[in-house]
Amino acid sequence: MLPPQTIPPDFVMHPKLSFGISWITIGGPFRLSRRISCRNSAHCIELTWMGGIKLKRFVLLGVVILVVILAVIHSLRTPPGRSETHAPASITLAGSTSVQPFAELLADEYMNEGRDIIINIQGGGSSAGARAALSGVAEIGMLSRNLQGDEKTLDPTIIAYDAIALIVHPSNPSLNLDIAWIRSIFAGEITSWSEVGGKDRKIHVVAREEGSGTRGAFDEIIMGATEVTPGAIVQDSNGAVREIIAGDPSAIGYLSLGLVDKRVKAVAIRGVLPSIDTVAKNTYRLVRPMILATCESPREEVRDFISFCLSEKAQEILAREGLVPVTPAASGKALKPSHDK
């Protein structure tokens, strides 16, 4: 509370205080302050060892009252004060955690351009995002899969594509799998690598948790009505999946293309390796859209933000982050997915 420099003159310093001060500056003012005693005890503040503060009663009471008053004033003032001055317009985005980091980047860029607007971005998953947009809780729902069922009343804008790469340990020979094979592997019907042209090893299937957008897109594109084997190892993030695959020569898993690095090896699907190029040319199959969905007639600010997301500048940002842009101009400039995230 009292830094050593401001100790009032009626405090007497203990001879050891010179040692104490060095500690005070390191460990905060309370540590060795029991060595501070005071001459005039009527209005002294007695500090005790390790932060237990003993204050004379009236001082304590005064502090408490002061804190309460400050708290009351603070709580009364802040919220209305803010909204009364000038309320900048705000847009709320909610939904897929796969889209979220990219939306945050775009929103930062958008706000940095000096617009008087606040963009709030929340996670929750694709389905939650669609619900939020339908109910009006959020202006924009973020989805990393196509609209389904009653969600189709929403107005979707695809801002980019994300490829899901199937990955194995780098010690494996280059693999080329058919979609039917991949389905059988993840359904637990094919259990040995020798059945798909690899070594004679048991396959360890690694999947994402139910509800994840990546899992949803993978199930939709590859699995169809077939179910992922309950024996699959389940991890709750792209990073954890990559960690397992990088360490286990017999594992196979999937993650966002942008997160593929040298420690894992991408599997070709029908002879096509995942890359921004093959996705743009529409030859790689395991691709999901990144969608911003709005109700039919969104506000002006919302429309402006979405058109910003499709602008060349925004698309370049997305391409730099490893997504496949939707506008041809930006896709030409994007050469490789970033490898270091």
Next chain:
Amino acid sequence: MRNKETLVQWILAIVALSAIAVLALIIIFIFKEGSPIIARLGLTKFITGTKWSPTKGMFGIFPMILGSIQVTLGALLIGVPIGLATAIFLAEMAPPRTSRILKSAIQLLAGIPSVVFGFIGLVILVPFIRQWLGGPGFSVLAAAIVLGIMILPTIVSVCYDVLKAVPPAYREGMLALGATRWQAIKMVVLPAARPGIIASVILGMGRAIGETMAVIMVAGNATKIPVSPLEPVRTLTSNVALEMGYAIGEHREALFATGIVLFIIIALLNTLARIVARPEKV
């Protein structure tokens, strides 16, 4: 003075009640969120169903219940013998100085965050199991070993206190009869301390069942019933923690219902611990 006394009593009572109120609110909330789906599916179907596929409307948590039990039993198998042996050594054999140092070292173990245990398990234990014992490494065994170490502090400190509470006269009488130290421990001290030791085991069990983070990291979280200790497994707690982030609607309710089942299991264990620990007041 009198008034001040009552005032303080009131303040303390209110504070104490607010702590209990929080517990009550948590219970009400879990049951309110989770019970509709149990009512709809039927309790038996929810508990004995073997298929967990919430996005396709299948909610059977039997593999998770079994998973929790397997992992917990495994942890006890590893943690209890080591913990009890440590406690016996510390309470009966070690010189006081050694005992003090070792005891505080073990209590330090309790202060290590579970995510650190999980991470060490992930980096060291899982690859070790994969390489030397086979399977994917993420397994019942890995989870049991990590949990076995995590429950050590609980077991050691409770057992230690219980052993120390056995009246010295018991030991001395035995030694006077010509028994060796080990005979005295085996025949008199341990039987006298039995209720307390059992209570420590149940407390450790509660800790192991409730642990989440470390288990998620090393257990593999497959929703299949594991047939060997080298297969991946999912526990009740990991089921909730893994899928909570995305769950909506029925899926979310099912996770709260998982919480109800867990809550009931842990409440039963705690009651059991109280009943077992009570009779002899060691």
